[in-house]
Amino acid sequence: MDASTRVLHRYQFLAMIRKYFFPVLIFISCLKFEFESPYEDLNGIYLQWMGENHAYVRKMIFDEDKTYTLNTNRKTITCYSYIFPDSINTFSSYVSSHTIADFTVNKGFVYMATPSFGLEIINFHSQEPFLYSTLAINDSTALICLNNSCLCLLSSYRLDIVDISENHNPKKLSEYQFQNRTLWMEIDSIYAYVLTTDNTFHIIDIEDPANPILRLQYCNDTMSALSMFTINKEFVYFLKQSGSIDIYETVDATLVFQTSISAPDFITYMAICGNYGIAISSDMVFLLNLKYPTRPSICEALKLPVNWYLDYGLVNDKTIYASNDIELHFIAIREIPR
Secondary structure (H helix, E strand, O other): OOHHHHHHHHHHHHHHHHHHHHHHHHHHHHOOOOOOOOOOOOOOEEEEEEEEEOOOEEEEEEEOOEEEEEEOOOOEEEEEEEEOOOOEEEEEEEEOOOOOOEEEEEOOEEEEEEOOOEEEEEEOOOOOOEEEEEEEOOOOOOEEEEEOOEEEEEOOOEEEEEEOOOOOOOEEEEEEEOOOOEEEEEEOOOEEEEEEOOOOEEEEEOOOOOOOEEEEEEOOHHHOOEEEEEEEOOEEEEEEOOOOEEEEEEEOOEEEEEEEEOOOOOOOEEEEEOOEEEEEOOOEEEEEEOOOOOOOEEEEEEEOOOOOOOOEEEEEOOEEEEEOOOOEEEEEEEEOOO
8 A cells, every 4th residue: 555545545444433423422421421329319419518506506406586505504595696617706695504405496485404403494585595594304304396286305224294385374284104225216296105224115195294195015035135226207216226217106005116227327416397308327318219208218418517426416407417526517408400
């Protein structure tokens, strides 16, 4: 093959590339490739870490246009006008003379469970909150939940129901005794759900707060070694000490096992809000898809740049809050543009 023939072949080859190869590349570049994720996609949602703030949060509650937190020193309740990763506006704070085990909020009144005394009610309507009223309870009060115009206070072996229709004059209505030490409590408008240290789950009818009635006392081998639980509508989510989550449906004050969720990391805390749930490990947040409660799944996960183990979290609107003793992390639930 002479030189002129070789040059001709080279130009023919380049012309073929321009004609076929480049259009193919352009076509491929326009294709949308989707790679399989280890978690189920929930309507095109992903998690984005927004930053952290040194708010020292042990518990957080949203009430009207304010945010209330229990400090990790368990002495201080702080009210924020707003709280973001890059800025915090403190409206007011109250320092108790007692250790605060738990608290709840309703319309500017903070209700504190103090193990050494009982119930303390703080008026937060001004920038100088003050002790509004008290009620002594002769047991170590550990958890507190609000139910309409009543409070449920869980002590070592007892559930106390207190009328707070008049915040300046709280009145004890009734109590319910447990045979074993209590561990966790959640309530809805009709029932109080209480877990005791022998892994017995109690459903107590509190529709008449002056006359609590036991509706269910449930314990079996599948409920061994429980650490906490939460409720969402008619479903109960039990966090086991193994780190997995068991889901039961409540049907006429009975429990029916549905399924379990296992995460790739050891779960230490969980919280539920509507169709979302979060499970927290030492440095990761898992978003739970609860749209179909009998077929739940982990749909997203995010590793956080923490300086200490995470041990608390909640989800509110489209934001997840996860905290430890020294930092509060903000995670946004984002939607992928379609």
